[in-house]
């Protein structure tokens with residue numbers, strides 16, 4: 001703890017940030033509503049342009065979560081097409097980004113012992129997104145359609161606070177952008193008003209530390225690849 005009784009030290013906060021990682025296998029242990037609420041409330045402490053606090057969190061557990069997953073997985077098995085409402089990756093993908101994506105995919109599938117060529121196993125693993133990786137809590141994150149692109153920044157900030165607050169509560173998370181591939185189905189099934197756009201999902205629960213899928217870590221580009229410094233006294 002630092003001088004202020006309630007503030008964590010920078011070292012403790014950095015350690016929390018470094019320890020956070022996306023988790024794709026959870027324990028069946030339940031997360032109670034008070035804890036989910038506390039994490040959501042922390043998420044909403046994030047700054048936002050004009051303090052508009054855009055976005056909504058739809059938290060599901062038990063039967064409602066299971067029904068949503070069943071609905072999506074059944075529809076996918078019947079060949080339901082993707083209907084993502086907003087773009088994510090550039091097309092075509094520049095080589096340096098393609099490499100980051102490839103490295104992450106490679107690490108994930110090799111941790112699971114899935115060969116690049118094993119389409120069936122890869123598809124089955126991809127479907128796990130729609131089971132929220134068996135997390136006891138699944139969230140659907142939506143944004144008012146009338147908001148401008150800047151609101152995605154605000155929502156991203158809130159999601160980042162969400163993940164870190166969850167870590168501080170001993171919980172694990174995984175963002176699920178793949179949920180937006182079936183935005184129409186999610187919207188219809190949960191009867192989410194049409195003025196909301198489905199942005200992504202989020203899995204929340206206790207990490208299964210024994211699962212192979214949780215045993216690898218992503219890396220980050222070196223600071224010099226994306227940060228530019230000017231006017232500082234000492235060279236870095």
Ligand SMILES: Cc1cc2nc3c(=O)[nH]c(=O)nc-3n(C[C@H](O)[C@H](O)[C@H](O)COP(=O)(O)O)c2cc1C
Pocket residue numbers: 020021022023024104129174175176177178179200217218
């Ligand atoms: C908004 C968002 C959406 C994501 N969507 C998915 C997803 O659909 N499936 C998945 O397995 N991981 C998903 N992830 C997790 C990323 O793959 C992960 O954050 C990234 O590879 C870095 O790894 P780390 O979180 O372990 O540091 C998502 C992350 C974010 C922030």
